[in-house]
Amino acid sequence: MKIEMVDLKGQYRRIQAEVDQSILSVISESNFINGPQVQSFAQNLSDYLGGAQVIPCANGTDALQIAMMALGLVPGDEVIVPAFTYVATAEVIGLLHLRPVLVDVEPDTFNLSIEQVERAITPKTKAIVPVHLFGQCANMDAVMDIAHRHNLFVIEDTAQALGANYLFYDGRKQKAGTIGHIGCTSFFPSKNLGCYGDGGALFTNNEELAETIRMIANHGQVKKYVHKVLGVNSRLDTVQAAILSVKLKHLDEYCQARQGVAAYYDDAFRSISAIHTPVRSPFSTHVFHQYTLLVPSELRDTLKDYLQKKGIPSMIYYPIPLHHQEAFRSISRCSEDLSVTERLCASVISLPIHTEMTTEVQDEIIQGVTEFFKDKI
Numbered sequence: 001m002k003i004e005m006v007d008l009k010g011q012y013r014r015i016q017a018e019v020d021q022s023i024l025s026v027i028s029e030s031n032f033i034n035g036p037q038v039q040s041f042a043q044n045l046s047d048y049l050g051g052a053q054v055i056p057c058a059n060g061t062d063a064l065q066i067a068m069m070a071l072g073l074v075p076g077d078e079v080i081v082p083a084f085t086y087v088a089t090a091e092v093i094g095l096l097h098l099r100p101v102l103v104d105v106e107p108d109t110f111n112l113s114i115e116q117v118e119r120a121i122t123p124k125t126k127a128i129v130p131v132h133l134f135g136q137c138a139n140m141d142a143v144m145d146i147a148h149r150h151n152l153f154v155i156e157d158t159a160q161a162l163g164a165n166y167l168f169y170d171g172r173k174q175k176a177g178t179i180g181h182i183g184c185t186s187f188f189p190s191k192n193l194g195c196y197g198d199g200g201a202l203f204t205n206n207e208e209l210a211e212t213i214r215m216i217a218n219h220g221q222v223k224k225y226v227h228k229v230l231g232v233n234s235r236l237d238t239v240q241a242a243i244l245s246v247k248l249k250h251l252d253e254y255c256q257a258r259q260g261v262a263a264y265y266d267d268a269f270r271s272i273s274a275i276h277t278p279v280r281s282p283f284s285t286h287v288f289h290q291y292t293l294l295v296p297s298e299l300r301d302t303l304k305d306y307l308q309k310k311g312i313p314s315m316i317y318y319p320i321p322l323h324h325q326e327a328f329r330s331i332s333r334c335s336e337d338l339s340v341t342e343r344l345c346a347s348v349i350s351l352p353i354h355t356e357m358t359t360e361v362q363d364e365i366i367q368g369v370t371e372f373f374k375d376k377i
């Protein structure tokens with residue numbers, strides 16, 4: 001049996017009848033663009049998120065771009081992002097001729113370093129983009145506090161943490177992506193709530209902002225053939241919305257399955273001193289989009305090869321930090337200390353984690369990792 005990073009086929013099989021039915025009804029109604037399923041999915045997700053407005057779009061990268069357009073950022077404005085993230089977060093900043101300001105992350109949670117955010121602020125700073133990396137929220141109490149004090153926008157990149165709960169100092173609980181001015185997510189197939197193609201969405205609690213986002217995602221159109229601003233064409237297909245409404249009902253159960261796999265890995269690796277298992281932050285649940293270990297950098301690539309030879313896949317998220325990417329060299333500004341990001345890029349390794357993982361398969365993965373470290377203390 002082939003071991004996979006994610007098992008989309010197995011996940012589909014368990015909900016096949018309902019998914020097939022939902023797809024077939026879209027096809028028989030043939031309302032492929034902005035069919036009623038798009039609005040009902042937006043409503044279902046809004047209910048799940050506790051009432052935030054949900055504006056579906058074509059993918060997570062578009063969501064981030066539309067968010068920055070909707071906030072009225074103009075060329076030269078600075079936007080603070082972690083250097084340790086997927087390229088999409090910072091790419092759209094550059095595309096809009098805004099300046100990405102790359103800051104370091106915390107060594108334990110891999111999320112935005114609050115201290116560095118504070119230091120990176122200049123009179124040109126307009127927004128902060130916390131990325132809830134690998135399924136766990138950044139310190140949103142601190143991010144929102146900085147944003148209020150400096151009058152900045154907050155755009156949450158929730159592509160990896162949909163379903164996670166943020167726990168405020170005062171005991172309140174809110175869904176990841178609904179805390180900042182705008183939250184952005186992706187329904188890429190392997191994300192925690194994935195569709196069967198591309199998809200994405202924006203969240204906001206601000207009615208006016210929601211209207212602006214809807215307008216921008218739809219060619220800047222206020223009514224048919226009346227265009228108030230330059231927009232983009234970014235829609236969630238009706239078929240994808242229909243699939244997502246079925247899968248959304250299982251999201252909490254999917255998150256729990258991932259948490260179960262993570263806990264089982266944790267137990268198995270506790271006695272291996274060379275391995276650092278994922279740290280849970282006190283202010284967020286972890287929905288484990290990835291299960292990422294820190295291992296000694298000189299062993300990381302040999303571990304990956306060793307596992308590969310045993311038929312165990314693993315991934316490096318992310319091997320090259322943004323400040324070493326040619327595309328960002330001339331357009332970004334960097335904080336002077338990005339040493340945590342550097343270290344993480346050399347020592348992270350993500351193991352297979354998904355909703356269909358059996359104990360049998362997981363034991364095989366654990367055995368591979370354990371054997372590798374046996375003679376390496």
Ligand SMILES: *Cc1c(COP(=O)(O)O)cnc(C)c1O
Pocket residue numbers: 059060061062085086088089131157159160185186187188198199200
């Ligand atoms: C997946 C992802 C995106 C982009 O989503 P797409 O739907 O692939 O465009 C953005 N940010 C992060 C952190 C992601 O993991």
